Amino acid sequence: MAFFERLKQGLKGVRERWSGGLSLLFSGGVVDEAFWENLEEILISGDVGVDLTISLIDSLKRDAEEKRIRTPEELFRLFEEMISSRLLAVPFMGEPLPVTPPSPSVILLVGVNGSGKTTTAGKLASRWTKEGKKVIFAAADTFRAAAIEQLKVWGDRSGVRVIAQQHGSDAAAVAFDALQAAKASGADVLIVDTAGRLHSKHNLMEELGKIHRVLEKEKGDSRMEVLLVLDSVMGQNGLAQAETFNKMLPLTGVVLTKYDNTAKGGIILAIAHSLKIPVRYVGLGEGEDDLRAFDVPEFVKALLGDNGHGQGN
Amino acid sequence: MFDALRERLEGVLSKLKSRGRLTESDVDSALREVRRGLLEADVDYKVVKTLVEAIKIRAVGKDVLESITPGQQVAAIVYEELSALMGTEPAPLAISSMPPSVYLMVGLQGGGKTTTTVKIAKKLSAGHKPLVVACDLRRPAAVEQLRILAEQSKIGFFGPAAGESDVLSVVRGAVKFASERLYDVILLDTAGRLHADEELMEELAAMKRQLPPTEILLVVDAMTGQEAVKVASAFHEKLTITGVVLSKLDGDARGGAALAIRQVTGVPVKLAGVGEGTDALEVFDSRRMAQRIMGMGDVMGLAEKIREMADSGGAEKIAESLKQKKFTLEDLLLQFEQIEKMGPLDKVLEMIPGLSRMKGMGADELDAKRLKQSKAVIQSMTREERREPSIIKGSRRRRIALGSGTSVQMVNQLLAQYEQMRKLWKQFGKQGGKGLRLPKGLFGGGGFRFR
Numbered sequence: 142m143a144f145f146e147r148l149k150q151g152l153k154g155v156r157e158r159w160s161g162g163l164s165l166l167f168s169g170g171v172v173d174e175a176f177w178e179n180l181e182e183i184l185i186s187g188d189v190g191v192d193l194t195i196s197l198i199d200s201l202k203r204d205a206e207e208k209r210i211r212t213p214e215e216l217f218r219l220f221e222e223m224i225s226s227r228l229l230a231v232p233f234m235g236e237p238l239p240v241t242p243p244s245p246s247v248i249l250l251v252g253v254n255g256s257g258k259t260t261t262a263g264k265l266a267s268r269w270t271k272e273g274k275k276v277i278f279a280a281a282d283t284f285r286a287a288a289i290e291q292l293k294v295w296g297d298r299s300g301v302r303v304i305a306q307q308h309g310s311d312a313a314a315v316a317f318d319a320l321q322a323a324k325a326s327g328a329d330v331l332i333v334d335t336a337g338r339l340h341s342k343h344n345l346m347e348e349l350g351k352i353h354r355v356l357e358k359e360k361g362d363s364r365m366e367v368l369l370v371l372d373s374v375m376g377q378n379g380l381a382q383a384e385t386f387n388k389m390l391p392l393t394g395v396v397l398t399k400y401d402n403t404a405k406g407g408i409i410l411a412i413a414h415s416l417k418i419p420v421r422y423v424g425l426g427e428g429e430d431d432l433r434a435f436d437v438p439e440f441v442k443a444l445l446g447d448n449g450h451g452q453g454n
Numbered sequence: 455m456f457d458a459l460r461e462r463l464e465g466v467l468s469k470l471k472s473r474g475r476l477t478e479s480d481v482d483s484a485l486r487e488v489r490r491g492l493l494e495a496d497v498d499y500k501v502v503k504t505l506v507e508a509i510k511i512r513a514v515g516k517d518v519l520e521s522i523t524p525g526q527q528v529a530a531i532v533y534e535e536l537s538a539l540m541g542t543e544p545a546p547l548a549i550s551s552m553p554p555s556v557y558l559m560v561g562l563q564g565g566g567k568t569t570t571t572v573k574i575a576k577k578l579s580a581g582h583k584p585l586v587v588a589c590d591l592r593r594p595a596a597v598e599q600l601r602i603l604a605e606q607s608k609i610g611f612f613g614p615a616a617g618e619s620d621v622l623s624v625v626r627g628a629v630k631f632a633s634e635r636l637y638d639v640i641l642l643d644t645a646g647r648l649h650a651d652e653e654l655m656e657e658l659a660a661m662k663r664q665l666p667p668t669e670i671l672l673v674v675d676a677m678t679g680q681e682a683v684k685v686a687s688a689f690h691e692k693l694t695i696t697g698v699v700l701s702k703l704d705g706d707a708r709g710g711a712a713l714a715i716r717q718v719t720g721v722p723v724k725l726a727g728v729g730e731g732t733d734a735l736e737v738f739d740s741r742r743m744a745q746r747i748m749g750m751g752d753v754m755g756l757a758e759k760i761r762e763m764a765d766s767g768g769a770e771k772i773a774e775s776l777k778q779k780k781f782t783l784e785d786l787l788l789q790f791e792q793i794e795k796m797g798p799l800d801k802v803l804e805m806i807p808g809l810s811r812m813k814g815m816g817a818d819e820l821d822a823k824r825l826k827q828s829k830a831v832i833q834s835m836t837r838e839e840r841r842e843p844s845i846i847k848g849s850r851r852r853r854i855a856l857g858s859g860t861s862v863q864m865v866n867q868l869l870a871q872y873e874q875m876r877k878l879w880k881q882f883g884k885q886g887g888k889g890l891r892l893p894k895g896l897f898g899g900g901g902f903r904f905r
Contacts (some may be wrong), residue, residue, distance in 0.1 A: 182499055188679040191493040254702060254730075255564025255675065263594075284730075286606070287599035294594030339705035372564060376496030376679025378707040399563060403650050404681040427563075427592065 172213055177202075180220075187405035187444065190377050193414060197223070217445070225441045227414060233394070234419040237434040240274055243362045245323040245331045250396075251349060251386055252370035254337030257398035257424055259288065261370050262334040263295030264424065264432035270299045274329040279319030280305035281312040281352060282336040292334055298429060302326075312336065313351045320359050340385035350389050368394045368421065373406035383412045392416075397435065398424035405444065481513045488532060495708030498683045501539070501717050509535050539713055540740035545697060545722035547574070549582070550668045553638040554629070558665070560658055560689060561673035563646030566701030568596065570673050570727055571643040572603040573735035574699075578639055585610040585637035587628040589621050589661070590645035600643050607732045610637055621657060622664055629665075642667075649688035662693055670695045671724070674711060676703045682711035683718045690719045697724035700738060704728040716740075781876045783840040787832040790825055830858035831868045843869060 177198060184194040201220050210216055228234055240246050248265065250258045259282070266276045278301055282288035289305045296303040304319035316333050323331040335352060338345035356365060367390045371379055386392055397406050400423040409420050420435040485506050492502045512531050549555050557574065559567045568590070575584040586604050588611070590596035597613045604611035612628045625642065632640050642661065647654035662670065672695045674682060689695055698719075700712050703726045712723050723738040832840065834857035839846050846854070846869065855862045 185493060185499050186680050188496075188681070191490050253677065253705070255566055257564055285599070286602035287595040290598045291593070291595035339702065341704075341706040372675075372677075374562065374675070374678050374681045374685070376677060376682075376708075376711070377494050378496070378677040378705070379679075381706060382677075399648075402562070402648050402681070403684060404679065408679065 172205075172211065172216060176213065184407065187407035188376055188379075189405075189407035190380065190411045193411045221441055221445055224410065224444065225437055228410070228420075228437050228441070231413045231417050231419045233421070234413065235435045235437045236419070236421065238366055238394070238421060240269060240272075240329050241364065245277070245320075245328045246363055247320065247331050247333065247356055247360050247365040249333045249335065249353065249356060249365065249367045249390075250370055251335055251367060251390065251392075252337060253339055253372075253382055254285075256337065256370045256372045256375075257396075258282070258337060258370045259291050259295065259334050260427065261368075261396050261398060261422075261424060261432070262292065262332045263298065264429055265332055265422075266295065266301045266330075267299040267429035268432060269330055270301060275327065276301045276330045276332060277319060277323045277326070277328045278303040279316050279331060279333040281315045281319075281333050283308055283310050283312050283315060284336040288334075288336065295429075312348060313355045316352045317355050317359060320356060340382045346385065346389050349386075353390050366393045367391065368396050369418070370396045370398055371409070371412075373397050373400045373402055373423075374404040375408055377408065377411075379408035380411045380415070383416055383418065387416055387418065392418050394419050394421040396420075396422045396424060396432075401425040401431070406440075407444070478514055481510065485510055485513070492710060492713075495710035495713075496677075496679050496682070497710035498680060498714035498718070501683075501714045505535055505539060536713070537741055539717055541716050541722050543722075544737050544739045545724045546737070547578075547724060548668050548696065549639070554585075554632050555639045555668040556665050557639065557641045558658070558661060558667040558670045558693075559641060559643050559673060560670060560693065560695070561646060562648065562675075562685060563593075565646060565673045565675045566699075566727055567646060567673045568600050568603065568643050569730070569732075570671075570699050570701055570725075570735070571600065571641050572607055572609065572732050573727065574671075574725070575604070575609045575639070575641050576607045576732050577735055579607075579609060582639045583610065583637050584639040584641060585612055585628065585632050585635075586641045586643060587611075587624065588613040589624055589642050591619060591621060591624070592645045596643075596645070603732065610635070622660060625661060625664055649685045655688075655692045658693055669697055671697050671699050672721075673699045673701055674715065675707075676700045676709040676711065676726075677705065677707040678711045683714045686715040686719050686721070690721060695719070695721055697722055699723070699725045699727065701727035704734065712738075783832050783835065783843055783872055786872055786875065787829060787840070790829045790832070827858065827860050827864060828868055831855075831860055831865055834858040843872060 180201075181194055181198060184197065185191055189197070197220075201216065201223060204210070204219055204223065205216055208219070210219060238246070238248065250262055252258050262278060266278065269276050276299070278292055278296055280289040280292045280303055282292070283306065286308070289303075289308065293303050293305070295301070302322075304315065304322050306315050306318070312335060319333065320331055322328075333352070333356065335349060336345075338349065340346060353367065369383055369386050369392050371382065375382070383392065383395070395409060395412060395418055397409055397420055400406055412418055413420070422432050423435050423440075425431040425433065488509065489502055489506045492505065493499065497505075509531055512535075547557075559571050561567050571586050575586050578584045586600055586609055588597040588600045590600075591614060601611050601613055610632075612624075612631050614624045614627075618624060621644070628640060628642070631637075644658060644661070645654070647658075649655065661667075670693050672686060672689050674686065678685070686695075686698065698712075698715055698721055700709065700723050703709060715721070716723060723740070726736045726738045728734045728736055831854060834854045835846070839850065839854075846865075851862050851865045854865050858865075
């Protein structure tokens with residue numbers, strides 16, 4: 142279970158970074174103004190965002206009032222439940238993508254520059270090839286220098302064919318070719334790696350729209366997933382990214398990358414809350430196995446530092 | 455850059471400005487918005503706390519309550535505190551008196567180190583002979599990426615031999631390579647790493663010991679959230695960084711990270727990445743940035759651009775024709791060309807005061823295409839028509855539309871704009887022609903107004 146252990150290790154850091162704040166917070170024994178202030182600080186410092194933080198705390202206060210909850214321990218459990226249920230209210234939250242006929246399933250990876258799209262493409266391919274699926278890459282990042290080469294390295298690692306054209310060629314044409322190739326060779330999955338783009342760049346977003354339209358038109362009855370690849374160090378801009386990409390495409394899921402960082406990734410709460418887009422996977426490192434399904438209870442526990450709450454010492 | 459923060463502060467402060475006098479509760483409500491704005495902009499929670507307290511102490515004092523324009527007073531205080539927080543002087547890159555200067559580029563994965571490395575090298579190549587060195591031996595094709603970018607920018611490149619796994623040996627090789635070929639600045643592009651990864655952080659420390667570097671630059675994504683402070687202080691503790699480069703500032707990221715990094719580490723933000731092209735790197739000017747946050751517009755930046763442009767001599771020609779109180783379509787064409795030269799249109803517009811306050815004036819909507827079309831319209835006119843636009847009637851308009859690949863409406867609009875500008879110019883000429891002024895209604899159909 143070396144794989145599982147590694148994930149555990151990866152997540153350990155995630156949990157530890159939260160535990161300090163919250164266990165301290167909930168071990169004081171009294172619920173006073175300082176308590177709420179600390180809670181606010183912990184959430185905001187976790188990139189949850191100021192508006193959502195205030196609204197979460199308000200609902201917690203209301204719930205606590207209704208249920209006559211007075212102790213920090215109970216409040217903690219209530220809060221944990223509240224956040225979990227909010228996340229789980231989003232359909233497909235934490236569910237890995239199914240690979241089902243009709244083939245090929247099309248996975249379009251989008252995101253801002255440097256969020257980890259190519260690495261995520263590599264990890265997804267490795268995951269599926271290990272399950273015996275036949276995967277094909279579309280190197281639709283025709284802009285960044287050596288992006289195609291980078292994807293080819295990933296292709297070599299897991300024996301996945303890369304459909305690519307010249308650097309600078311039309312990304313939508315690459316996607317089209319790759320989809321034809323995937324169909325012709327009976328592939329189960331086509332993973333389309335696109336160029337990173339800031340969501341505020343209108344023309345680049347239009348280009349992405351074109352790639353999407355081409356795939357949408359050509360894929361037939363196959364399922365298509367559009368995943369936003371989101372860096373967990375991302376601040377409040379992450380929500381704007383999700384909103385803008387969603388408007389253009391729309392998105393069907395999120396991959397939270399670099400979650401082995403000490404960043405909290407709290408922005409996905411806001412994304413789940415306002416856009417109802419599920420987080421499907423988290424990235425936990427640079428290796429091909431460092432991807433796993435997003436685990437809500439684990440995320441929330443990590444988020445709130447549930448390492449034996451209520452321990453008064 | 456910082457747009458959202460700026461908008462929020464502008465909103466709050468314009469509310470204040472609309473009142474005659476400022477009460478203490480006004481200050482409180484304004485500061486609540488300031489706090490929210492800063493937090494939404496990803497400014498560190500603790501920094502916001504300190505900042506808001508400092509502003510409050512100063513704002514609730516007598517000078518504000520007794521002031522005639524309280525809103526301006528608060529604005530000034532917020533501005534002063536913001537710029538004090540960011541540091542005041544622009545910090546240039548250090549060049550060693552004993553060449554070669556060595557720059558160690560560090561940061562998280564995906565922050566933009568490789569692109570920034572090439573941008574800096576390109577900027578330096580005006581007066582130096584820089585060498586970029588691929589020290590990222592981990593990410594697939596990272597070496598290739600740097601090699602390609604360096605080649606495109608005609609900058610010296612040094613990469614590891616195939617199969618090389620020791621970064622320190624790459625560095626040794628690069629130093630030797632540089633001294634043989636008289637490169638005087640060596641930029642080391644390192645692998646992205648987590649600040650919490652002890653082993654990899656130690657690798658950087660070892661590189662530092664081996665050299666030692668003239669600059670250790672931390673590249674931070676402008677979109678980074680609350681983690682920015684932790685990242686910066688971790689790298690700083692381990693390496694004693696000498697500067698920060700804020701990357702991807704061309705997005706709509708609020709970029710609050712910049713405020714806090716300086717506060718927490720004391721290290722200046724030296725440069726800002728503002729686009730994907732290898733030229734899109736600017737000196738980070740905190741004073742200017744504070745002005746922008748406050749919605750004062752980047753007047754200084756615009757002035758600089760215009761000065762640069764004036765060097766090409768075009769400004770004199772316009773000034774010449776101004777003196778003669780004559781403004782022709784040829785002047786307009788010249789001006790379009792110069793606006794193009796100033797760089798990406800959205801960036802020029804971003805610098806104009808008050809523009810951010812206008813709805814629907816997002817920089818994206820003002821694409822350079824419009825400018826190109828306007829140029830095409832003028833270029834499709836005969837010399838006669840350009841000098842005496844009043845002769846352009848129906849059939850000439852149709853011909854021009856056809857020739858420029860636009861429409862008659864477009865031609866009409868351009869002529870209307872020209873007429874508007876001609877009047878403006880006439881007035882301006884009377885004022886003595888001290889400098890250039892951007893005309894109204896240049897890009898949009900109906901034209902827009904600067905404030």
